[in-house]
Amino acid sequence: MVDKIIENEIKEAEKLNKEFKEHSVAEFFKKNKQMLGFYGPVRTLTMVVHEYVTNSLDACEETGILPDIDVKIDELGKEYYEVTVTDNGPGISQENVGKAFGKLLAGTKFHRLIQSRGQQGIGCSGCTMLSQMTTGKSSKIITGQKGKKPISLEIMIDPKSNSPKITNFKELEKQFQGTAVQAKFKEVIYRDSEQGPLEYLKRTAVANPHCQITLRDPSGQKITFKRTSTKLPEASQEVKPHPKGVSADEILNMAKITKARTISGYIINDFDRTGAKSLEEIRKKVNFDLNKDPAKITWEEAEEIAKAFKSIDFIAPSTDALRPIGEDQIKNSLYSIVKPEFLTVLTRKPAVYSGGFPFQVEIAIAYGGEAGRVLTDGTKKFEIMRFANRVPLPFDAGNCALTHAVQGIDWKRYGIKDAENSPMTVFINFISVHIPYTGAGKQSVADEEEVLEEVRLALMNTGRRAGIYISHKKKDEENQMKRKMFYKYIPEITKALTEMTKTDESKLKEQMQKLVLEKLQLDEAKDKEEMEKLEEQMKNDDKSSFVETKKKKVK
Ligand SMILES: Nc1ncnc2c1ncn2[C@@H]1O[C@H](COP(=O)(O)OP(=O)(O)OP(=O)(O)O)[C@@H](O)[C@H]1O
Ligand SMILES: [Mg+2]
Structure with missing residues (x-):
């Protein structure tokens, strides 16, 4: 009996051992694509555009090229689209192109501490995998480097070995410098919504004023976000680990x-x-x-x-490697794209999180004009535009430190009474040599204490400035209303008073007008005093909120 039990146990163990298999990272990805942010038909298409566009921007900036990026999205069938992204970047060598698009966790950015958009080596190869998983088709690449003949090839990934399978390799006779990638995807949908590719590219243009982006959407419409600056961001520098x-x-x-x-x-x-x-x-x-x-x-x-x-x-770590967008550049692009009636921008000094990584925060508050989120009924709501190293983060807002910092602000304190229903856009760019993302989908920043604090301080500062403008505007509107009301009733009141007192009507009218003017001036002087107090408080708070982080020791 006991022998029988032992015999059975051995058999089961052998069976289990036979089932023990290795699997590659590509096989893992095939099963867990949602971990990279590829889930939901609208989100997936935007993520694909995001992966290709961030690579183009990184490659252009690293080689000192002003980026010109063309995105074309064609509808091939129901929930079936083709995405083509072309850039004027440095191109990829014949030796590396296979790995760049056909091997997961391969690239030029993982092993260095440098402020770049990509960091993991899974973005565009992830797209190749997704394309072949949903359509069975390969991705087409044309890439050309300076002084070399461009090459054209098709790539698929062998999931077992996580290696590229290249077909139709050709050298081309035409001139081309840059990279063009074309891939098909099923189970995706193009939407002209806050989470769609158009809004994503608009936000990319806001945070990258030196970049020119064109989108040709499935309806054939061509939308171009022109560059508002010809100044390339200074090349990022690699930093040593702290x-x-x-x-x-x-x-x-x-x-x-x-x-x-x-x-x-x-x-x-x-x-x-x-x-x-x-x-x-x-x-x-x-x-x-x-x-x-x-x-x-x-x-x-x-x-x-x-x-x-x-x-x-x-x-504390050296912060020289950080490359903020800069207040002037943010102003230019927001004025050109969001066209607000009021705008305030602040680039904070660099700080350090978790004892090791330098980071910096840039905040802008835009009010009025096209600022704010537009609902289908045309009303405007408060909007947060989050960015990490200039890359828009349209998804997973609730999970992100940048959102949490905004939620922690009591806008009423700054004279913004109904923030939720205000035509206001809060722009936040978080930059670092290493972004503490909460997941491989790279859509939300972890709640690092120092990060939350920096964003909060920057929001308080810009919030005050915006609050002053909004309060001024509200007060001006109120005073205009009062003026209108008083002047409207002066003739009637003078008429009645003349009859009652039998005095000269024109004299009485003159005196009434003088009285109203004095009253209004008194009100305005009171408003002005209140505003000055608020502004003074703002200046003092500004001074105390700036911490010299460079000299601060890291405990
Ligand atoms: N348009 C391009 N121009 C030049 N090089 C590119 C381009 N697209 C991709 N590459 C190269 O391919 C590599 C792999 O890209 P991939 O998007 O997979 O990873 P990554 O950008 O390094 O990191 P992440 O996964 O965070 O995006 C890049 O590191 C880069 O060297
Ligand atoms: Mg990438």
Whole structure:
């Protein structure tokens, strides 16, 4: 009996062992595409456009090219579309193009700390996978580099090996520099809504004034967002990791590829803000020789270094690598695209989150004109435009630190009484060498305490300025109304008074007008005083809200 039970258990275990299989990242993605944000027919199409366009922008900026991006979306059938994105970027080499579009988790951006839009190496290859999963078709690429013949090819991904399968490779005789990708997708829908490709591209244009974007939508309509600046953002710089933010695993991995010959050299050269003084402190805290070859470092030693890093005070990370859009540029593009009657913009100083990563926040509040979200009945509502490294984040708003910071603001304090129903757009651009996204779909920023605080301070500052404008406007409107009312009744009242008092009518009228004018002037003076008080308070708050982060030590 017992033998029988044991025999059965062995059989079951063998069966389970046979079922044990490896699967590639591509197979994983095939099953879990929603993790990359590919779910819902409208969202999926916008995400596809987003992946191609962000790559074009990154590639152009890295090589000093003013981006010209053309997006074409054709309807091929029910919930069936073809997306074509063409850029004037640097192109991709024959050697890399297969991996760029046909291998998940491959690219030029993952292993560096640099402010770029892409970071994971899964964006455009994810689109190739999605296209073949929903249509069975390959993605077509034409790419040309300076001084070389352009090439044309079709790519699919072999999910088992997560590698590209290239067909129809051709060298082209025509001149072309840049990259064009064309892919078909099923189970997607084009909508002219807040979450559709048009709004996405409009927002991209707002945050990228140096970029020219054209959309040809499925109805054949051509919409162009012209560049409002010919100034390219300064090229982003790679930064070294700050010792406070690294784990033992990272210390071990970096040690394997360092050019330094000793661990001390490695600590000084490969990390931000380390120097002779911190090295001496580390030497005292670890139990091994820092003259050792970094390639021979053990896990335990890496852990000792990570622990020592955590216990030492370092200057906050260098923030020179951050590339904000800039107040003037944001103003230009918002005036050109949103056309508000009032606009206020603020670029905060850089700060640091989680002890390791520099970041910066830019906020604008636009009021009136085409600002605010337009509902189907034409009424306007409060709108938040969120961006991370200039990339619009149209989805997962409820899950995002940027939304949470806006929700934490008491707009009434700034004279904005019914914010929810105001024609107001709050623009927030969060930039960092590493965006703390809450998921691989890259649509919401994690609630890092320092991030929330910076956004809140910037919102308070711009909120006050907007509040002053809105209050002035409301007061002006009220005073106009009062003036109208008083003047309307002066003739009637003078007439009645003349009859009662038998005095000269024109004299009485003159006196009445003088009285009304004095009353109005008195009211206006009171309003002015209130406004000045508010403005003074705003100035003081501004001064106290700016923290010099560069000199601040990271604990
Ligand atoms: N239009 C383009 N021009 C030049 N290079 C490109 C272009 N599109 C993609 N690439 C290259 O292909 C690589 C892979 O792109 P992919 O979108 O998959 O990942 P990523 O942009 O690095 O990161 P993320 O997954 O966050 O988007 C990029 O790192 C880049 O080197
Ligand atoms: Mg990308």
